[in-house]
Each structure stands twice: as C-alpha cells, then as structure tokens.
Amino acid sequence: MRINLRKMHDNQAGIISSVKVAGELGRRIRDMGLVPGTEIKIQGRAPLYDPVALRVMGATLTLRNNEADYIEVEVE
Amino acid sequence: MAPTVALAGNPNSGKTTLFNELTGSRQHVGNYPGVTVEKKEGTYVRNDDGFRLHIVDLPGTYSLTAYSLEEVVTRDFLVNQKPEVVINIVDASNLERNLYLAIQFLEMGVPICIALNMIDVAKKRGIKVDAQKLSSLLGVPVTPTVARLGKGKKELMDSASQIAREQRLLTPLKISYGADIDPVLSEMENEIAERRFLTDTYQARWIALKYLESDEQIISKGQKADPDFSNRLKEMGRKVSHHLLNTLDTYPEAMIADQRYGYIKSILKQGVIHHKYDRNRLYSSDRIDKVLTNRFVGPIIMLAVIAGLYHFTFTYSELPVGWLESFFGWLGSTLSGVLPEGMLKSLIVSGIIDGVGGVLGFVPLIMFMFFGIAILEDSGYLARVAFMLDRVFRMFGLHGSSVMAFIVSGGIAGGCAVPGVMATRTLKSPRERLATLLTVPFMNCGAKLPVFALLIATFFAKYEAAIMFLITLGAWAGALLVAKLLRVTVIKGEATPFVMELPPYRMPTFKGLAIHTWERTWQYIKKAGTVILGLSIVLWAMMTFPGLPDKKIQEFETLRQAEISRVPVAIADELEAAQKGAELSSPARNLKKRLQYIDAAEAGAGLRYSIAGRIGGALEGISKWAGFDWRTNIALVGGFAAKEVVVSTLGTAYSLGEVDPEETGSLSETLARDPGWSPLLAVVLIVFTMFYSPCFVSVICISRESGSWKWGVFAMAFNTVLAFILAVIIFQIGSALGLLVK
Numbered sequence: 001m002r003i004n005l006r007k008m009h010d011n012q013a014g015i016i017s018s019v020k021v022a023g024e025l026g027r028r029i030r031d032m033g034l035v036p037g038t039e040i041k042i043q044g045r046a047p048l049y050d051p052v053a054l055r056v057m058g059a060t061l062t063l064r065n066n067e068a069d070y071i072e073v074e075v076e
Numbered sequence: 077m078a079p080t081v082a083l084a085g086n087p088n089s090g091k092t093t094l095f096n097e098l099t100g101s102r103q104h105v106g107n108y109p110g111v112t113v114e115k116k117e118g119t120y121v122r123n124d125d126g127f128r129l130h131i132v133d134l135p136g137t138y139s140l141t142a143y144s145l146e147e148v149v150t151r152d153f154l155v156n157q158k159p160e161v162v163i164n165i166v167d168a169s170n171l172e173r174n175l176y177l178a179i180q181f182l183e184m185g186v187p188i189c190i191a192l193n194m195i196d197v198a199k200k201r202g203i204k205v206d207a208q209k210l211s212s213l214l215g216v217p218v219t220p221t222v223a224r225l226g227k228g229k230k231e232l233m234d235s236a237s238q239i240a241r242e243q244r245l246l247t248p249l250k251i252s253y254g255a256d257i258d259p260v261l262s263e264m265e266n267e268i269a270e271r272r273f274l275t276d277t278y279q280a281r282w283i284a285l286k287y288l289e290s291d292e293q294i295i296s297k298g299q300k301a302d303p304d305f306s307n308r309l310k311e312m313g314r315k316v317s318h319h320l321l322n323t324l325d326t327y328p329e330a331m332i333a334d335q336r337y338g339y340i341k342s343i344l345k346q347g348v349i350h351h352k353y354d355r356n357r358l359y360s361s362d363r364i365d366k367v368l369t370n371r372f373v374g375p376i377i378m379l380a381v382i383a384g385l386y387h388f389t390f391t392y393s394e395l396p397v398g399w400l401e402s403f404f405g406w407l408g409s410t411l412s413g414v415l416p417e418g419m420l421k422s423l424i425v426s427g428i429i430d431g432v433g434g435v436l437g438f439v440p441l442i443m444f445m446f447f448g449i450a451i452l453e454d455s456g457y458l459a460r461v462a463f464m465l466d467r468v469f470r471m472f473g474l475h476g477s478s479v480m481a482f483i484v485s486g487g488i489a490g491g492c493a494v495p496g497v498m499a500t501r502t503l504k505s506p507r508e509r510l511a512t513l514l515t516v517p518f519m520n521c522g523a524k525l526p527v528f529a530l531l532i533a534t535f536f537a538k539y540e541a542a543i544m545f546l547i548t549l550g551a552w553a554g555a556l557l558v559a560k561l562l563r564v565t566v567i568k569g570e571a572t573p574f575v576m577e578l579p580p581y582r583m584p585t586f587k588g589l590a591i592h593t594w595e596r597t598w599q600y601i602k603k604a605g606t607v608i609l610g611l612s613i614v615l616w617a618m619m620t621f622p623g624l625p626d627k628k629i630q631e632f633e634t635l636r637q638a639e640i641s642r643v644p645v646a647i648a649d650e651l652e653a654a655q656k657g658a659e660l661s662s663p664a665r666n667l668k669k670r671l672q673y674i675d676a677a678e679a680g681a682g683l684r685y686s687i688a689g690r691i692g693g694a695l696e697g698i699s700k701w702a703g704f705d706w707r708t709n710i711a712l713v714g715g716f717a718a719k720e721v722v723v724s725t726l727g728t729a730y731s732l733g734e735v736d737p738e739e740t741g742s743l744s745e746t747l748a749r750d751p752g753w754s755p756l757l758a759v760v761l762i763v764f765t766m767f768y769s770p771c772f773v774s775v776i777c778i779s780r781e782s783g784s785w786k787w788g789v790f791a792m793a794f795n796t797v798l799a800f801i802l803a804v805i806i807f808q809i810g811s812a813l814g815l816l817v818k
Contacts, residue, residue, distance in 0.1 A: 022327045024143045028573045030333040031139040033173040037337075043362070047371045048467035051574055057172045058201070060362070060578040062463050064470070067573055 001075055005040075005052070005068040013041040014075035021070040032061050034071065078119070078128040079240035080157065084150060084181070085165035086174050087136035088456075088579040090193045094165055094223040095133040096591055098233070103131075105595045113149045120233060127237065132159065138173075140180045142293035145506065151293075154186055155277055160240035162188045163232065168198035168205050168220070171349060175340045182214065185248035185279050189217040189235050196222050197580075201359065202352030210348045216246075224585060248279050253335045257288065257328060260316050264288075264309055273305055274298060288313050289329045361456075361580035369460050378461055382483050385448045389441065390490060390522075396440035404433030422620060423613070431612025436601070438494050438773065443597045445484055445495040450592040452480075453502055454584035459576065466574060472556040473563025473571070475508035482512070482555065486519035489548050493517040493770055497777040498596065505572030511559045513781055514791055517770035518555040520548060523719035527765050530723055531758040534744045551766055558798070566790075600777075611772050615717050618688040619710075619725075624681060632678040639670050673731075680731030688713050702764065702803035703757045703811075712764070718771050756816035760807045767799035 002017055016038045019029055033056050034040070041055040050065045085091040095103070099118025108115045116133035134153060135146035142148050154162065164181055166174035181188045192207055211218040217235040221228030252258055264284035269275065274283055274297060286294040287309045298306035317328050324331075368374055408429045415421040452458045458477065466476030478500075479487075485496025496516040503509040520528070532543050563569075623629075640648045643663060651664045660668065683689050684706070692709035699709050707729035714725035727743050730750075747753045769792040770778065779788030810816055 018325070019330065020325070022329065024570075025573045025575075026327070026330060027139070027141050027143060027333075028575045030330060031141070031176065032575055032577070033176065033337070034575075035330075035334050035337050037334075044365075044369065046369070046464050046467060047375050050467045051463060053365075053369075053463065053578060057170065058203075059170050059173060060365075060580075062574065062576055062578055064466070064574045067575060 002072055003075055005071040005073050006065050008042050008073060008075065010042050010044055012075060013039065014073035015039050016071060017074045018072045019070060020072070025067060025070070029063070029067070029071070033057055033059075034061070040073065078130045079160040079237075080130045080132060081120070081236055081240065082132045082134050082153065082157075082159040082162045083165060084134045084162050084177070085136060085191075085193075086138050086167065086170075086177060088577060089136070089165045089167045089170075089174060090223040091136055091165045092133065093585065093588060094163075094191065094193065094221070094229075095131065096588055097223055097226050097229060099131055103591075105599065108149045108153075113145050122230075122233065122237075129233070129237065129240070132157075137177065139177060140184070141289070142291050144504070146504075148293060154181075154184065160187070160243065161236050162186050163191055163236055164188045165191045165193050165221075165223070168192045168195045169201050169203055171198075171203075171205060172337075172340055172344060175343075176336060178214070179249065179251070179336050179340060182216070182246070182249035183251070183285065184282055185246050187239050187246050189219070189232070189239055190214070191223075191228070191232050192218055192220045193223050195220040195228075196225075204350040204352070206348050209346070210343070213343045213346060213348065248281060250281070251335060251339045253332050256320055256323075257316060257331060257335075260312055261285065261288065264312055267305075268309075271302070271305055274301055284309070285332065288316065289332060359580065364581050365460070365578070368457070369464060374460075374464055378464060381452070381457065382461075382479070383488070385452065385480075386483060386488055386491070388448050389445045389484065389495070393440040393444040397437060400433070400437050400440065404429055404437075408433075419620075423616065426620075427613045427616030428609065431609050431616070438492065439597060439601060441492055442495045442498065442600055443593055445499065446596050447589060447593045449480060449484075449499060449502065450589045451584055454582065454588060454592075456579045456581045458502060459578050462576075463578060470571060470574075472560045473508070473567075474512055474556075474559050475503055475505050475572070475574075477503045478508065478512040481516050482519060482552075485516035486521040486524075487548075487552065489520040489544065490522045490525060491519060492521045492523075493519065493774040494600075494777055496521075497774060497781055498600065500781060501596075504576075507563070507567050507569050508572060510782055510787070511562050511567050513778055514562060514787065514794075515555040515559045517774050517778075517791065517795065518551050518558065518767060520551050520766065521719065523771065524765055526720045527715075527722045528762055530744060530747075531762055534747050534753075535755040535758040547762065547766065550763075554767060611776075612717065615688075615714075615772075618691075619683060619686050619714065621687060622685065624678070624685050628681065628685075629678075632674055632681075635674050636671060639667065639674070643667055676728075677731045679728050683710060683725075683728050701807070702800060703760055703807045704764075704803075705752060708761065712768065715765070716769060716772055718773070719765065722765065754817050756807065756810040759810070759816065760803045763806060764799045764803040767795055767802060769793075769796045769799075 003014075008014065016034060016036050018036055019026065019034060021029065034054075038056060043053040043055045043060055045052050051062045052065065052068055053060055053062050083091055083095055095116060095118065098120045102121075103116060103118030106115045106117070107113065113135055118131045118133075120129040120131050121127070122129075132153070134150045137144070137147045137150055140147055140151055142151070153159070162181060164178050166178060178188065178190060190210075192205060192210075195205070198205060205220075207218045207220050217239070219228050219232040219235055221232055223229075253261065261281070261284050264287065265281045267273075268283050269280040273280075274294075278286075278294070283294060283298075287298070290313065295306065295310065298309065313328065320326050320328060320331060326334075368377055408425050411429070412421065412425050415424065449458070452461070458480070461479060462476030464476070465479050469476055469478050480502065481496045481499040483491065483496075484499050485491050485493045493516055496519065497513050500509050500513045500516070503512060528544070528547060532540050536543050647661070647663045647667060650661065651667055654660055654664070684693070688710050689706065691713060692706040695709045696704075696706050699705075704712070707726060710729050711722045711725040715722035723743070730743065730746050769775070775788045775792055778791050779785045782788075
C-alpha cells in the first residue's frame with residue numbers, strides 16, 4: 001500500500017516510492033539520501049507533532065510535515 | 077610553497093576534529109572573500125621529516141549543488157584554488173549517505189583520498205567495511221581513521237602527500253544516468269568541448285550535467301559567457317525534462333541523484349560492507365533520544381538545560397567581568413591622578429578607557445557563552461532543541477535553532493545581545509538567521525535593567541515583579557512579531573527546508589571546545605575592538621564639545637568663590653587640605669556638598685551646551701509627541717553607547733552629577749518630584765528603551781554577522797522608528813484618556 005509519509009505512524013517502516021518535488025527542497029531531500037528505493041522507519045515526532053524524525057540508512061533525519069508531504073512511501 | 081590539502085565532508089563526519097588533530101594550534105580563522113562562511117586554515121608538519129602541508133577546512137556539505145553558501149564556497153575553492161589533494165572524510169558508520177559527496181568529487185575530477193572515519197563506531201555497530209575493496213572500486217586511496225584519537229592520521233597524510241607529489245590528474249568518473257539522460261548528456265558534452273564553453277574552468281561533461289540539474293551558478297556564468305549557446309543547452313535540458321515528466325513523472329535532477337545512489341549501492345554490494353545487525357536497530361544514542369525528545373519530559377529537560385546554560389554564562393562570568401571592571405576603574409582613577417586636568421585627561425579617561433573597557437568587559441561573557449554553546453553543539457543536543465522548538469518558531473518565520481540567540485540576548489531578563497547576535501552562527505538558514513539577528517536586540521539585556529529598575533522603583537514600586545514579568549513578555553512578543561513582519565517584507569522568501577540530520581550524541585573533546593571558544597572570542601576582540609574604540613571617542617566628543625563659553629565657566633567659578641568666602645578661612649583650608657575619604661568637620665562637609673551642587677549644575681549646563689545636548693534640544697520638536705524633553709533625549713542618545721548610560725546621563729542632565737546606575741536614590745526622588753514626569757511617561761520610556769536602536773557594540777556585531785553595514789544601519793533606523801511609533805501611540809492615548817497621571 002502506498003501512503004504519504006505524513007500519514008505514517010511511529011515505528012512504522014516502509015520503502016520510499018517517489019519524491020515529487022523539484023528545486024531547493026527536492027535537492028535537499030535527495031542529498032540526505034531520501035530517494036526512491038530507500039528504506040525508512042519513523043522514529044518519532046517533536047512534542048508538537050511536527051517535525052518528524054526518520055531512520056534512514058542507519059542515521060536519523062528530520063523534516064517538517066509540509067516537506068514530508070512530497071514523499072510517498074510503500075508500506076505493508 | 078607547501079602543497080594545499082582541502083578537507084571536505086558531510087557535517088558531523090568528524091571533519092573539524094580531524095582538522096584540529098592535524099594542525100593543532102597552527103591554525104587561523106578568516107572568511108571566504110565576500111561571504112560570512114568561516115574559512116579555517118592551518119599547517120600540518122610531518123614529524124619524521126618536517127614535510128609541511130597547507131590545510132584548508134572546507135565547510136561541511138552533503139552535496140555540491142549551488143543552493144547553499146557552503147556548497148558554492150566549496151565548489152569555488154576547488155575550481156579556483158585547485159588544491160593538490162582533497163581529503164574527503166566519510167563517516168564509516170554512515171557510508172552510503174556519505175559517499176554521495178565523494179561521488180560528486182569524482183564526477184568533477186578532483187583528486188581525492190578518502191578518510192574512512194569513525195571506524196571504531198562502525199565496528200561497535202556491527203558494520204564491517206573493507207577499505208581495500210572500496211579503494212580499488214573507487215580508484216582512490218581509502219584510509220581507516222579515528223580522528224578523535226588521532227588513529228590513522230599518519231597513513232592518511234602519507235597517501236595525501238603522495239597524491240600531492242605526483243600531481244596526478246584524475247579522469248572524471250562517468251556514471252550512467254539512464255537511457256533518457258545519457259544520450260543528451262553526451263551530445264551536450266561534445267558541443268561544449270567543441271565550443272570550449274567554460275572549459276577553462278570546468279570539465280565539459282560536468283558543465284553539461286549542471287545544465288541538466290538546472291544549477292543556477294553555472295547557468296548564470298554560461299549566460300554571461302555565451303548567451304546563445306547557453307540558451308541552446310537550456311533548451312536541450314528542457315526537452316529531457318519534459319520527456320521525463322511525461323513518461324516517468326520525475327525531473328532530470330531527481331533522476332541523476334537516483335542514479336548516483338544506485339551507483340553507490342552497486343559498489344557497496346560488491347562485498348565492501350557487511351552488516352552484522354539490522355541497520356535500523358536502536359543504539360544508545362537513540363535510547364537517550366527516547367527521553368530527551370520525549371513529548372512530555374523533553375521540553376522540561378530542555379528548559380532546564382537552557383536555564384543551566386544561561387546560569388553558567390552569566391553567573392560564572394561575573395567574577396572575571398568584575399575583575400576587568402575594577403582593573404579599568406583602577407586604570408581610570410590612576411591616570412586621573414597622574415594626568416593634568418583638561419581635555420586630554422577627559423579624552424583618555426572618559427573616552428578611551430571607558431570605550432576599550434566596554435569592549436573588553438564583554439569578553440568573559442562571550443567566552444563563557446561560546447563554551448556553553450559549543451558543548452551543546454558538539455554533543456548533538458542543539459540539533460534536538462531545534463527539532464523540538466521548530467514548530468513554534470516557524471510560525472514567526474524563524475527556525476528552531478533561533479531559540480539560543482534569543483535566550484542569550486535576554487529572553488530571560490539580564491542577558492546580552494552581543495553574544496546573542498554571535499550565537500546565530502549555529503543557524504544555517506540564511507533568511508531565518510538574518511531575521512533572528514535583527515530581532516534579538518529587543519530582548520531585555522542586563523544593561524536595560526537599571527533603566528527599568530529606576531523607573532519602576534520611582535513610579536510603580538508596589539508592582540515591581542509583575543511589571544518586570546510584563547516587560548519580559550512584551551520583549552518576546554515584540555521580537556517574534558517583528559521577525560514575522562521582516563519575513564513577509566524585507567527578508568521575504570520561502571522557509572529554508574528543515575531537512576537535517578540529528579547526529580548521534582557524542583562526548584565533546586576539550587581540545588575542540590577550547591579551540592572553538594578561543595577563535596570566536598579572538599575574532600570579536602580583533603574586529604569589534606577597533607571600530608568600537610573609534611565610536612566611543614566620537615560619542616565622548618559629542619557630549620563634551622563645544623565646551624561652555626568662558627563667560628559661563630566664569631559665572632560658576634564666581635558662585636564657587638562666593639560659597640567659599642561665606643565660610644571661615646580655616647574651614648575652606650580644611651576642605652582643600654583633606655585627603656580623599658578623610659573625616660571632615662560638619663561645616664566643611666556642608667561646604668563640600670554645596671560645591672558639588674555647583675559642579676553638577678555646571679556639568680548639566682555643559683551637557684546641554686554640547687553637540688549631544690543640542691541634538692537633544694533640536695529633537696524636542698518631534699520627541700514631545702512621545703512626551704520626551706531634551707534631557708530624556710540626551711540620555712537616549714547616550715544609551716546608544718550602552719543602555720545603562722541612559723541612567724547616568726539623565727543624572728547629569730538633571731544636574732545631579734554622575735549617577736551610579738546601581739545607586740539611583742536621588743535621581744528617583746528628582747523624577748518623582750518633577751512635574752514633567754508621570755507614571756505614563758515612565759511606561760513610554762520603558763517601551764522606548766526596549767525597542768529602540770541596539771547599542772553600538774550590537775550594531776557592529778549585527779553588521780559583521782550579516783556581512784553588510786546595511787543591516788547594521790537598518791537595525792538602528794528601523795528599531796528607533798518602531799520604538800518611537802509605539803511610544804507616541806502609548807503617550808497620546810494615555811494622555812487623551814488621562815491614564816496613569818500623577
């Protein structure tokens with residue numbers, strides 16, 4: 001099933017299926033290793049539920065919810 | 077000249093640790109030309125034969141696009157300075173993501189060698205990296221290192237020196253970017269090579285790649301060099317882009333990035349890396365995070381840490397600040413005793429010593445603040461603070477990391493905007509950083525407190541605590557709202573993406589902390605010092621010249637003589653002969669007091685007559701809208717030197733002589749009696765003091781940190797206008813409604 005990264009719950013894992021954004025934001029997302037085919041896991045959210053922390057290739061990354069909106073994830 | 081070695085790598089890869097380890101104390105910090113990005117340089121000397129290498133620490137980056145200043149600086153340095161070798165530091169426990177930068181160096185054809193850093197951490201995490209295999213697959217030397225312990229340093233520098241000596245030219249790495257991009261890329265590459273389009277500086281294939289990635293810097297260079305051909309390349313890029321969007325719903329730059337990661341994966345799969353455990357299993361660092369960023373406990377711990385930092389900075393620096401103050405006090409009074417009465421003495425004591433003392437007085441504060449922040453930064457906690465607070469600060473166009481600067485500046489009343497402005501260096505987003513450094517001076521720094529204390533004690537003695545609390549809230553509200561205003565007007569623009577890494581918690585090294593603290597403190601002393609010395613002389617001159625005309629001085633002298641002749645000669649002689657602090661008889665004490673009244677009246681008249689006094693008088697026409705007379709105006713002009721000067725200058729203007737900001741009893745009584753003053757005016761002056769121009773030390777720091785005098789001038793003008801508008805509104809409405817009258 002394909003869902004938006006924002007909709008994933010804590011500790012849920014999945015594989016990125018698409019990153020649909022160009023420009024600076026798109027590049028930053030890709031530079032950090034968030035590209036299709038990458039496995040991610042939601043590590044947690046900040047006290048106000050935004051930003052979100054992800055586990056990617058053994059590191060922890062953070063992004064805001066409105067930035068996560070561009071990322072679609074394939075989950076079980 | 078010694079060959080140049082550049083250090084490059086991702087943030088948190090241990091680059092700075094390696095730099096410190098290689099250069100030790102033989103390093104200095106400057107800026108890259110025209111930008112505020114720090115440039116660190118140093119010298120590495122090999123122990124056995126004294127062979128020297130010039131080391132440049134490039135800013136930490138994840139990629140080589142042209143979006144951030146750090147990336148542009150790195151790219152320009154590689155192209156223009158052509159370092160003999162680049163050491164690319166990669167985090168062995170995070171290899172896949174770190175190699176993304178390495179691949180881009182290889183694509184550029186930069187001669188690199190790889191430091192496989194933190195190999196010990198990787199091992200602990202059950203990650204085994206075959207350095208030799210990686211080296212043969214990438215075609216560059218790979219040396220395992222542990223920068224913190226200096227392990228592998230020698231081997232690394234040996235292979236770097238070898239590359240530097242051989243002056244090997246690397247053929248740029250060619251990756252396949254897929255069936256849609258490759259043919260166009262070759263076509264563009266050939267045409268670029270044929271035309272020699274920008275090929276003096278860059279490789280043809282790389283230029284083509286940047287056109288496909290729509291890289292702003294390269295395209296604008298191309299437009300200048302040959303607009304027609306540049307447009308042709310852009311058109312070719314647009315065609316591919318259109319095709320990719322229609323068929324695969326993606327962009328060329330995304331496709332290129334995907335293929336780079338694909339290339340890295342294919343290399344790692346050939347037996348370079350072995351994972352003993354699941355890659356996403358939790359490590360001790362993540363367990364710490366479960367507590368420190370917990371929804372409920374996290375914010376409480378954060379408040380405690382921030383309060384702790386604040387306490388550390390301002391309490392422990394009190395002692396050295398006190399030493400410096402008493403040293404300059406001693407120097408001033410000693411020189412006063414030695415130098416002959418007159419202009420020179422006044423210039424040296426009131427102008428130069430007070431000015432230099434003012435600059436150096438901040439030094440312990442800055443050192444403690446940077447030391448504390450360095451601990452939070454190097455340990456990785458600062459990134460968590462930004463993560464937890466981002467949601468709140470983003471509403472006002474700021475960034476989670478802005479909080480430190482606000483707190484240090486006086487978010488808890490009693491800070492200082494100078495270290496606060498410098499604390500914005502931890503912010504990597506340019507627009508958010510500028511908005512932060514322009515609004516931190518609204519916080520209630522320690523120098524504004526004596527002004528508030530005087531006015532509150534005089535007019536609202538009963539509600540002291542409540543009013544201080546309101547003032548603190550007002551400062552926060554004002555700063556955040558103005559930040560929002562700036563972000564939708566002069567610093568307009570999209571929020572900088574928050575995508576960032578939460579680095580694993582690490583124990584900071586003392587060496588790293590010490591170097592970090594010292595280099596920033598020294599920069600402050602060096603650069604701010606000279607300008608501030610000049611400005612304090614100017615302010616001194618404004619409040620001294622022109623001196624009272626001789627006739628006036630004569631009048632005061634006559635008054636003095638009259639007082640003296642009124643008492644028996646013995647008493648006048650007693651006063652004259654008395655040592656400082658000696659016990660005087662009661663008539664002599666009376667005489668002394670009366671003479672001091674005359675001195676104070678003369679000082680008051682002198683101030684009114686000086687340039688500053690005339691400015692104050694001239695401004696009365698406007699300032700009366702806010703209820704300020706010339707005395708308040710001069711005091712506020714003086715407050716530009718340092719806000720607590722408002723109190724002492726008010727004292728002089730009310731002919732009370734020099735008033736010690738800590739000891740304001742007589743001034744308070746005078747204001748309470750003065751018919752021109754009312755509780756309403758006190759509120760107006762409090763609000764004005766909160767918001768008007770930052771003191772000039774802050775203005776200089778703002779100019780330096782923003783990289784332009786324009787912003788320093790903006791802060792002075794904008795803040796003063798804002799403060800004046802607020803003051804007029806409060807005063808006019810208050811007067812019309814008859815609020816807070818005596």
